[in-house]
Amino acid sequence: MKKIFLYLSAFFISIIVFSSCSGGKNNASVSNKTGYAYNQKANGGFEVASKFKRGIGEGLIEIEGGEFIMGGSAVDIPGQDLGNYSYKREVTISSFYMDETEVSNTNWLEYLNWIRRNFPTDEQYYYEELPDTLVWRNPLSFNEPFVNNYLRHPAYKDYPVVGVSAKQAERYCVWRTDMVNEKLLRDKGYMNSFAVVNGTATGKNAPKTPIVKSEKPFNTDLYLNGQNDDKGPKAKEDLNPAAVAAAGTAPTGKKGAPMATRNVRLEDGVILQPYRLPTEAEWEYAALALIGNTKNQNIEEKKIYPWNGLGITSAKKRTRGQILANFKRGKGDYMGVGGALNDKAAFTEDVKSYLPNDFGLYNMAGNVNEWVADVYRAATYEQADALNPFRGNQFTNKDRDPSTGALKADKYGKPQMVKANSGKKQTWEELQASKTAGGETYNADQRGYRDEQSPLYGISTLVNDKSRVYKGGSWNDQAQWLNPATRRHMQEDDSSADIGFRCAMTMLGSSEIKASKGFKSKR
Structure with missing residues (x-):
């Protein structure tokens, strides 16, 4: 009986091992086309979300x-x-x-309060968002x-x-998007806690060092492009082999060593639409x-x-x-x-x-x-x-710095938009020419x-x-x-x-x- 039990145990273990290494469609840890493991520095750090649970926005x-x-x-x-x-x-x-x-x-008053709090001297911004009570x-x-x-x-x-x-x-709608995504990231610890007392953050997601308030409010697009550096204690580990942990401020890994971190990406399935x-x-x-x-x-x-x-x-x-x-x-x-x-x-x-x-x-x-x-x-x-x-439809694209890839932002920290200049992906040569010469805009207005x-x-x-x-x-x-x-x-x-x-x-x-x-x- 003992021998039969051992055989059965070995059989089930072999099934588990085989299924975990087979790279089937439900296995997000291994490529089913190349066999390389995902989410490992040794393999170049290509990351794939292991699971995605659809989240619903507030309200x-x-x-x-x-x-x-x-x-x-x-x-x-x-x-x-x-x-x-x-x-x-x-x-x-x-x-x-x-x-x-x-x-x-x-x-709406919450929106107006946010404008007054973040741009206290910008009377035009506040005035333009006031409803016409007349x-x-x-x-x-x-x-x-x-x-x-x-x-x-x-x-x-x-x-x-x-x-x-x-x-x-x-x-x-644009403002609400940024407010909800910022709260989501802070609540989950991907960014630092909101609470700051005398320059020091408090709360479960508080960093050990004081928070330096961002010059401009949070914006989802700029954050996804890596232009918001406020990584919390549960920030995603950066598996890029070339990534280096920030000195003195980075979260530590399992062995206590400083860990290179990154912002949440669209591929992580965290950010709301x-x-x-x-x-x-x-x-x-x-x-x-x-x-x-x-x-x-x-x-x-x-x-x-x-x-x-x-x-x-x-x-x-x-x-x-x-x-x-x-x-x-x-x-x-x-x-x-x-x-x-x-x-x-x-x-x-x-x-x-x-x-x-x-x-x-x-x-x-x-x-x-x-x-x-x-x-x-x-x-x-x-x-x-x-x-x-x-x-x-009036198709537009986010304007980028051609040399760094950084998104250009207006005075309120929102991406600057430009008219789309093509109805299809341009060749590299066409793209470079459009950056310098401007190119014709793509008009799909129907x-x-x-x-x-x-x-x-x-x-x-x-x-x-x-x-x-x-x-x-x-x-x-x-x-x-x-x-x-x-x-x-x-x-x-x-x-x-x-x-x-x-x-x-x-x-x-x-x-x-x-x-x-x-x-x-x-x-």
């Missing part, structure tokens, strides 16, 4: 993508051009993330109290921010939330709102009769009769009011309209690609006009290259605008008291979130 919800009929939920709106939104087309949306709620006043001012209505109170008073702290343009919303505005197609798909009506790839019930049914009140037993969105029920009816208010809001309401849709998203109809990333064209549905349709503004703008059209789509209906709209297929436009640098926004993020890896029976994908 976001997973949206599993799929096929749907864009414009398919549209209903006739008297007096409106149906060509703007009723062209029905089958498209597919990749899985992505979207904010559970609209961005609130508190969220959007509340109307000649024939008494809304003046909202001009001073809506953004800052705690009574409205969780209400959606309004008076922000599409360009301001995009800049907020940028926050951004959702595309129009993503927004419409997420608002409809047909996932709740889908069984075995069949949609059992269509929708004209983010909820089921033709009505605007809940039919569920627990919430029966409750108004499902914040909108204007009639020309002069903004909230119902005193003592029995319907949506309980004359203007905006808390971003977590009303019932979420089947994706778990709040206020995808009503409260405020929401900016999306697309430039407005009436024929977008007809012309755009069937996979992830989008109109508005929005409809290549000029800044149509010469007929203001005469026979209000559509130009700064016309941006907004969707969703608002407190100031009647029920027909709550349909996810409806689309209107406004200039990207204008703002309104009934337009806000929420952020989205690209999802990397498999599009599948909920695994099908009998099949499990690697995420």
